[in-house]
Structures are given as structure tokens and as C-alpha cells.
Amino acid sequence: MDYQGVIEEVYQEVQQENQRGKVATYIPELASVNPDQFGIALVDLQGRVYGVGDYQLPFSIQSISKVLTLTMVFPKFDPQLWSRVNVEPSGNPFNSIAQLEYEKGIPRNPFINAGALVITDALCSKFDNPTQQISEFINEIAGKNCVAINPAVKSSEQNHAERNTALAYFLKSYKNFDNPINQVLDVYFSHCAMEMSCVDLAKSFSFLANDGYSLFAQREILSESHARRINAIMLTCGFYDEAGEFAYRVGLPGKSGVGGGVAAVMPHKFSIAVWSPELNEKGNSVKSIRALELLTDKLSFSLF
Numbered sequence: 638m639d640y641q642g643v644i645e646e647v648y649q650e651v652q653q654e655n656q657r658g659k660v661a662t663y664i665p666e667l668a669s670v671n672p673d674q675f676g677i678a679l680v681d682l683q684g685r686v687y688g689v690g691d692y693q694l695p696f697s698i699q700s701i702s703k704v705l706t707l708t709m710v711f712p713k714f715d716p717q718l719w720s721r722v723n724v725e726p727s728g729n730p731f732n733s734i735a736q737l738e739y740e741k742g743i744p745r746n747p748f749i750n751a752g753a754l755v756i757t758d759a760l761c762s763k764f765d766n767p768t769q770q771i772s773e774f775i776n777e778i779a780g781k782n783c784v785a786i787n788p789a790v791k792s793s794e795q796n797h798a799e800r801n802t803a804l805a806y807f808l809k810s811y812k813n814f815d816n817p818i819n820q821v822l823d824v825y826f827s828h829c830a831m832e833m834s835c836v837d838l839a840k841s842f843s844f845l846a847n848d849g850y851s852l853f854a855q856r857e858i859l860s861e862s863h864a865r866r867i868n869a870i871m872l873t874c875g876f877y878d879e880a881g882e883f884a885y886r887v888g889l890p891g892k893s894g895v896g897g898g899v900a901a902v903m904p905h906k907f908s909i910a911v912w913s914p915e916l917n918e919k920g921n922s923v924k925s926i927r928a929l930e931l932l933t934d935k936l937s938f939s940l941f
């Protein structure tokens with residue numbers, strides 16, 4: 638399969654169409670990125686890397702980090718974790734608070750902010766130095782030291798933390814939060830403010846295409862059964878209130894972030910990361926989604 642040729646074609650077509658969106662502004666520091674940056678990196682199961690455009694430039698991974706924190710927590714808390722957070726699509730925006738009240742403090746899934754805060758809380762209960770251990774874990778599965786926390790993005794989000802702080806207090810009021818709120822928020826903002834390039838992100842997601850085994854860490858990261866389940870949650874919940882649309886247009890498990898990145902996997906074939914900062918009104922990258930749609934069309938395969 639000529640993956641390099643296909644991603645180059647996709648890149649050209651997306652650039653020609655030039656569909657636009659808006660960079661995230663609710664985290665002010667994210668508004669200062671160059672909106673024209675665009676990169677694609679694909680990693681196959683032999684570890685070969687294919688890349689085009691700005692695929693080696695680091696960007697803010699934001700909510701994509703939630704897949705990796707879930708990966709760290711899942712084996713340690715399975716199955717009790719699933720009494721604290723569900724695995725249903727929310728049909729609501731990523732930072733919605735309404736559903737949390739009428740569903741009695743149990744977030745719909747681990748990728749909306751409320752659910753991700755529960756996962757980060759669980760992580761704080763099991764790891765002594767959570768932020769550092771998240772970085773170490775990601776560096777391990779990417780096969781090199783590549784993660785840096787952008788302090789300006791972290792403090793920008795901390796200075797506009799009202800919504801996430803409210804979610805954390807709300808969870809605590811339902812006794813679904815064990816650790817001090819400020820500690821968990823600090824770890825949460827740190828993992829959201831991590832920066833990685835498309836190539837390192839595609840490498841770090843490779844184990845999810847490979848039944849849980851990472852070629853780059855050279856070890857099993859998750860059992861085959863746990864890896865399948867994370868892929869199922871990405872497929873149904875990875876794009877918030879646009880998860881159905883992504884499954885329809887692209888047909889791969891994936892996860893977006895408000896930095897404009899999307900990481901996705903084609904099980905038993907490849908992992909891929911795409912980045913373009915401009916977002917649609919659901920908070921997902923316009924060009925990244927379009928690129929993945931063209932990719933699965935051109936390859937004539939997806940999960941389906």
C-alpha cells in the first residue's frame with residue numbers, strides 16, 4: 638500500500654479545498670497559533686513512518702491526551718472504573734455540565750471533560766507523581782522523549798478554569814472525586830497542555846492499532862481486550878456531539894483536541910495523526926476531519 642502517495646494526495650486536495658473554521662479562543666493562548674499549519678503522519682505496523690506538511694511540528698494535544706490517561710488507568714481499575722463513568726456517547730458539547738446533574742454525577746464517557754476529570758482523579762489515586770508519569774508513559778510509547786508541557790497554554794487554561802472547576806466540584810458533590818480538586822485540575826491542565834508532533838502522536842497511538850502491543854515501547858501496553866474497548870469508546874465518543882458524523886464520514890476510532898489535532902487508528906493496519914488548528918462549531922478540526930474522510934475513501938477501507 639502506497640501510504641505516502643495517498644497522504645500526499647489527501648494533503649493537496651485538502652489544501653486546495655481550503656475549508657476554514659476558527660481557532661479555539663476560550664483558551665486564549667491557543668488563539669495565537671498560525672492557523673495555516675497542517676500536517677499528516679501515518680505509522681504502519683512495521684513501524685514505518687509516512688508524513689506530509691507540518692507533521693514534525695509540536696502542537697497542543699489537548700483532549701487527545703484523555704485517551705492516554707485512560708490507557709494508564711483502565712487496567713488498574715477495571716471493572717470498578719465503570720461505576721464512576723459510563724461509556725455512552727453524550728450527544729452534548731465536551732464541556733457540558735447539564736447532563737451531569739440529571740445523571741447523578743456519573744459522566745457519560747471518559748472523553749467529555751467531566752469523564753476525563755474522573756479519569757485524572759483515578760490516576761492521581763494510583764500514581765505518586767502523576768504529571769511526570771504521564772509524560773514518561775507517552776515518551777515510552779512514542780519511542781522517544783518528545784513530550785513537553787507548554788507552560789503558557791497551561792496557565793492560559795488555568796486562568797479560564799471556571800467550567801472545569803465547576804465540573805470538578807459537581808463531581809465531588811456526588812462523591813465521585815477522591816483527591817483534592819486543585820491537585821487533579823493541575824494534572825488535567827498539564828496533560829491537556831502537552832505538545833507533540835503528528836509523527837510522535839501517531840507512534841504513541843500505534844499500540845491501539847496493534848492489539849495493545851507497542852512496537853516503540855516493545856511491550857504490551859494493554860491487553861487485546863482492553864485495546865479493543867478503548868477503540869470502541871473512541872469510535873462512539875471521540876468527537877463529542879459529532880461522534881456519529883465522524884463514524885459516518887471517516888469510519889475509524891479517533892480522538893480530537895481543541896488544538897486542532899486528531900489521532901485515529903485502523904486496527905491491524907496503521908495509526909495516524911492529523912493537525913490543523915481551525916475548528917468547526919463542535920470543537921473539532923475542519924481540515925483534519927476532511928483529510929481522514931478523504932483518506933478512508935481513497936484507501937477504500939475503514940472499520941466498516
Ligand code: DON
Binds near residue numbers: 700895920921
Ligand atoms: O478542558 C478543556 O476544555 C481543554 N483542555 C480540552 C478540550 C478539548 O480538547 C475538547 N476537544 N475537542
